[in-house]
Amino acid sequence: MKATYVWAVLFCFATLLLGACGGSSDGGSKDALARLRDETQRAAAIEELVAAGGASGPTLVKALEDPVIREVAADALIRIGAPVASVVLKARDHKDVQVKIVASTVLTAIQTQHETAKETAGATAFTWTSLSGPYGGS
Numbered sequence: 001m002k003a004t005y006v007w008a009v010l011f012c013f014a015t016l017l018l019g020a021c022g023g024s025s026d027g028g029s030k031d032a033l034a035r036l037r038d039e040t041q042r043a044a045a046i047e048e049l050v051a052a053g054g055a056s057g058p059t060l061v062k063a064l065e066d067p068v069i070r071e072v073a074a075d076a077l078i079r080i081g082a083p084v085a086s087v088v089l090k091a092r093d094h095k096d097v098q099v100k101i102v103a104s105t106v107l108t109a110i111q112t113q114h115e116t117a118k119e120t121a122g123a124t125a126f127t128w129t130s131l132s133g134p135y136g137g138s
Contacts, residue, residue: 028059029058029059029062032045032048032049032056032059033059033062033063033066033069036063036066036069036072036073037066037068037069042069042072046072046075046076049076050076050079050080053080053083053084054080054083054084054087056076056080056084057077057080057083057084057086057087057088058087060073060076060077060080060084061073061077061084061087061088061090061091061103064091064094064098064099064102064103065094065096065099067098070098070099070102074102074105074106077106077110078106078109078110078113081110081113081114082110082114084110085107085110088103088106088107088110089103089107091103092104092107
């Protein structure tokens with residue numbers, strides 16, 4: 001569990017340095033939440049929020065409070081990944097137990113994606129290195 005906290009803190013720090021964390025507390029987030037609640041606009045709203053990256057983190061975390069859109073908001077947070085880790089980490093202190101559970105699940109999924117990407121990158125690098133070795137194709 002300690003590794004999860006260290007990982008999340010490192011990602012939060014990195015995203016703050018890169019300026020990826022943020023969001024808006026203005027009417028834009030209210031409009032986005034209204035569009036998420038409307039089934040006819042939900043898919044388009046999710047795609048726009050995912051495209052906005054870390055800036056949409058606060059809006060999507062707010063959406064976790066609504067049981068109707070909780071699942072799609074969690075999926076969007078997972079798709080965005082590391083840029084929303086700091087906002088999701090704060091959501092683990094939410095007063096609603098369901099929001100806490102979903103936030104923990106989202107963080108675990110983001111961490112798993114990160115670890116899988118590192119393993120895949122390492123495996124790819126190893127494969128290319130092995131092809132240029134003494135028994136490789138050259």
